[in-house]
Every structure is written in C-alpha cells, then in structure tokens.
Amino acid sequence: MADSLYIHIPFCASKCNYCSFNSYAGLEGLQERYIESLCAELAQNASGAHTEPLRTIFFGGGTPTLLSKNLLHKLLTFVLSSFSVLPDAEISIEANPGTVDMEKFKLLHNAGVNRISFGVQSFNDQELKRIGRIHSAQEAVQAVNMAKTSGFGNISIDLMYGLPGQNAENWQKNLETAISLDLKHLSLYQLTVEDQTPLATLVSEGRLQMPDEDEIAAMEDITAELTAENGLSQYEISNYAQAGYQCRHNITYWQNRDYFGVGAGAVSCLQGIRKQNMTNPETFCHLMDKGKSIVMEEEKLNPEASFRETVVMGLRMNRGVSKKELEKRYGMDFENYYDKVFHQLIADNLLEQSAEHIRLTDRGRTFANRVMAELV
Numbered sequence: 001m002a003d004s005l006y007i008h009i010p011f012c013a014s015k016c017n018y019c020s021f022n023s024y025a026g027l028e029g030l031q032e033r034y035i036e037s038l039c040a041e042l043a044q045n046a047s048g049a050h051t052e053p054l055r056t057i058f059f060g061g062g063t064p065t066l067l068s069k070n071l072l073h074k075l076l077t078f079v080l081s082s083f084s085v086l087p088d089a090e091i092s093i094e095a096n097p098g099t100v101d102m103e104k105f106k107l108l109h110n111a112g113v114n115r116i117s118f119g120v121q122s123f124n125d126q127e128l129k130r131i132g133r134i135h136s137a138q139e140a141v142q143a144v145n146m147a148k149t150s151g152f153g154n155i156s157i158d159l160m161y162g163l164p165g166q167n168a169e170n171w172q173k174n175l176e177t178a179i180s181l182d183l184k185h186l187s188l189y190q191l192t193v194e195d196q197t198p199l200a201t202l203v204s205e206g207r208l209q210m211p212d213e214d215e216i217a218a219m220e221d222i223t224a225e226l227t228a229e230n231g232l233s234q235y236e237i238s239n240y241a242q243a244g245y246q247c248r249h250n251i252t253y254w255q256n257r258d259y260f261g262v263g264a265g266a267v268s269c270l271q272g273i274r275k276q277n278m279t280n281p282e283t284f285c286h287l288m289d290k291g292k293s294i295v296m297e298e299e300k301l302n303p304e305a306s307f308r309e310t311v312v313m314g315l316r317m318n319r320g321v322s323k324k325e326l327e328k329r330y331g332m333d334f335e336n337y338y339d340k341v342f343h344q345l346i347a348d349n350l351l352e353q354s355a356e357h358i359r360l361t362d363r364g365r366t367f368a369n370r371v372m373a374e375l376v
C-alpha cells in the first residue's frame with residue numbers, strides 16, 4: 001500500500017544546460033491538456049485499491065510553478081478532493097524563483113501546500129548564467145522572502161557545488177547566503193556533468209572549466225562546517241535539515257517503500273512492481289485521450305534485488321538501515337548476506353554498526369560511491 005504520491009509537471013521556461021531531467025521548454029500550448037490527462041490518471045489511481053490516506057504529496061518537475069494560477073488551482077483542488085489525505089501530510093512543491101509571485105504563493109498556501117523546495121542552485125549571477133538558469137540571485141532571495149510572507153514556514157532550497165568556474169570561496173559565499181535566509185532544509189548537490197547535455201559539450205570543448213578534486217574536497221569541508229555550526233544536521237548524503245524538517249517524501253524513496261507517481265515519465269513502485277510512464281508529455285496526453293496504456297516499462301523486482309536496493313538506498317541516510325527492518329521485510333540478514341564484503345567495509349572504516357543499524361561512517365560518506373558499488 002502506498003501513502004506517498006508524486007506528480008510530475010514536465011514544463012520549464014527554458015532548459016538549463018546541465019539538465020537531464022524529463023523536462024521540456026516550449027510546450028506552453030500543451031499545459032492545459034496535460035493537466036486534464038494528469039487529472040484523469042489521478043482519478044484512476046484514486047479509485048485503485050493500492051492507496052491509503054496520503055502521508056506525502058510531491059509536485060515535482062520540471063517546474064510546477066510555471067503553470068498558470070488557474071491550472072495550479074485546478075490540479076491542487078483535484079488532487080486534494082480525490083484522495084484521502086492525512087491532516088498532517090507533507091505537501092511539497094518544487095518552485096523556480098523565476099516563475100513565482102505573491103499571488104501564486106498565496107494560492108499554493110491556501111490550497112494546502114505546506115512545503116516549498118526552491119531550485120536556486122547558486123547566489124552568484126555569473127554562475128547562474130553559466131548553467132543557464134532563468135533567474136538572478138536577487139530574484140531567488142526575493143522569492144524565498146515572498147514565500148515566507150505568504151505563510152510558508154517549511155522552505156528548502158537546492159544549491160549545487162562544483163559549478164563551472166566555481167571555487168571554494170564562491171561556494172562558501174553561496175552557502176552563507178542560503179544559511180542567512182534561515183531555512184528549515186537545504187539540499188546541497190555536487191553538479192555532475194551528464195552526457196548529451198549542452199554543459200557536457202561546453203566542458204569537452206574547453207569552453208567551461210569544472211573545479212578539480214581538491215577544490216571539490218574544500219567545498220565539502222566548508223559544507224560540513226557551516227551546516228553543523230548553523231543547526232542543519234545532515235540526514236542524507238546531500239540533505240540537511242533543522243530538527244523535524246527532514247523531507248518525508250524523499251525518505252520514502254530512500255527507504256525503498258511503495259509510492260506511486262503520475263504524469264509523463266513518473267515512476268511507481270507498488271508491491272514489488274516498478275513501472276514507468278511514457279516520458280514524452282505529448283505521447284502521454286495522446287495515450288490518455290485514446291484510453292490506451294501509458295506504461296513505458298514495467299518490471300517485477302525479485303526479493304534479492306529489492307533487498308540490495310533497500311540497503312544501498314538506506315545507507316544514503318545518516319541513520320543507515322535497520323537490521324530488524326531488513327530481517328522483517330526480506331527475512332535476510334545484512335551481515336550474513338554480504339559476509340566478506342561487509343567485514344572488509346567495516347575493517348576499512350567505511351561502514352559501522354550498532355545493535356540496531358548499519359550505516360556509513362564519515363569516511364564512508366566521502367567514498368559513498370565506492371561502498372555502494374560493492375553492495376548494489
């Protein structure tokens with residue numbers, strides 16, 4: 001049974017040069033039809049037997065706040081009237097600072113959205129320009145302040161480090177600005193250059209320079225120091241929060257629990273079956289109109305693969321994975337299953353265990369990719 005719902009809005013004002021997400025610029029004409037198709041898919045799910053009262057709802061993208069007020073209102077009203085939602089549910093929306101105003105924030109707040117996650121990425125205008133963001137640093141600060149004035153207490157921002165041309169000093173300034181906004185949550189990701197993005201071309205042609213490993217390590221030291229000094233505890237490799245403000249929706253993913261997703265490219269994971277919708281929004285709408293299947297891929301997860309996935313995802317969180325939970329869910333024991341690999345990772349000070357949990361050590365978090373490669 002799933003109590004987490006993800007809703008994908010694939011539209012963006014323009015495509016950032018590093019982006020490999022399922023998002024599209026220039027599809028303004030499709031938005032109304034897309035929301036209709038989305039509501040139709042939501043209605044199918046609302047009547048399905050696999051949902052229970054929703055504990056988390058996440059509007060992600062793309063840029064959900066690019067939708068007009070009318071369409072946002074229509075979608076929110078439909079979702080909240082079609083599903084049973086727990087009174088203390090976390091209802092999040094991703095927002096791009098270049099696509100919001102006071103009226104939109106009020107609409108979201110009045111409709112019941114209680115968490116905003118801003119894609120800010122940098123507070124340095126040159127850096128923002130180099131990665132193709134549509135907003136300035138000042139607009140990002142203004143957007144956060146507007147959200148606060150509209151009544152939002154639970155605000156997160158995404159920042160990226162390791163941007164082209166960035167050094168540790170610039171990163172420190174970005175992080176200090178974010179911290180000065182007194183937010184409940186920060187997501188701090190290292191930019192990875194994805195194949196077949198304009199950024200990959202610019203880097204391979206030598207037109208943009210990425211910071212080297214030492215510079216990245218210095219940025220990570222700054223992150224650890226500033227977040228700890230300012231009451232933002234790391235609870236996942238890239239996520240930091242004040243007490244009680246960890247993102248409950250994302251924890252569902254990291255615990256590898258059931259959830260369902262609607263919209264173009266959205267993934268659902270229900271009772272051992274993972275399926276993904278057609279990624280192209282036009283195809284998605286077309287198939288919904290015709291009453292045909294929108295499923296692009298479907299796979300049945302075997303319990304052993306699911307066990308390993310639960311381990312790898314769970315280790316992303318500082319609390320680690322619960323031995324008891326694993327045993328209860330899969331009838332399998334972490335230590336016995338991984339045996340020599342487990343003991344080597346413990347000996348290398350990459351993993352540690354308590355009576356209840358197995359988790360990454362601080363060193364293990366630094367070399368997380370290596371640890372995960374051993375366990376996946």
Ligand code: SF4
Pocket residue numbers: 011012014015016019020021023061062063096119
């Ligand atoms: S706003 Fe987000 S989803 Fe849209 S293009 Fe930029 S990175 Fe991709």
